[in-house]
Amino acid sequence: MADQPGRTRYLTVLEVADVMRVSKMTVYRLLHAGELPAVRVGRSFRVPQDALDHYLATNVTVAEQPEDRGRLSS
Template sequence: MAAHRGSLGDDALWTVAEVAGHMRVSNMTVYRLIKSGQLPAIRVGKNFRIRARDLAAYLDAGSTQVTGSQG
């Protein structure tokens, strides 16, 4: 299953379940991200596929860098 995915920077297509597993969220959360337009997806029949590069871009856009110290 994981062999076809390659790295996040390529054009591999991931299923909703694979994206959810990678992000450690539910499938429903991924569907919500797709529906809201936050995560681009390709419709294949009744299913969605997410490009690895689109997932990487989404994750990069949402990442924050913690600097300094508390207290």
């Protein structure tokens, strides 16, 4: 199926987990916590591609640099 302009693509939990490189359980936790919006289809969830893109773009965390660890603040 080719992507059509103006149509939202919906991803399965497994597809979201693959994109995020996390387990399916992590995706389910995000869904149940309301952090990642989804549509319920029967007993399954479908995540809009736009919602996943927005989540990934807005939930960026800057990791602590190794040289910063162990320093005492003056």
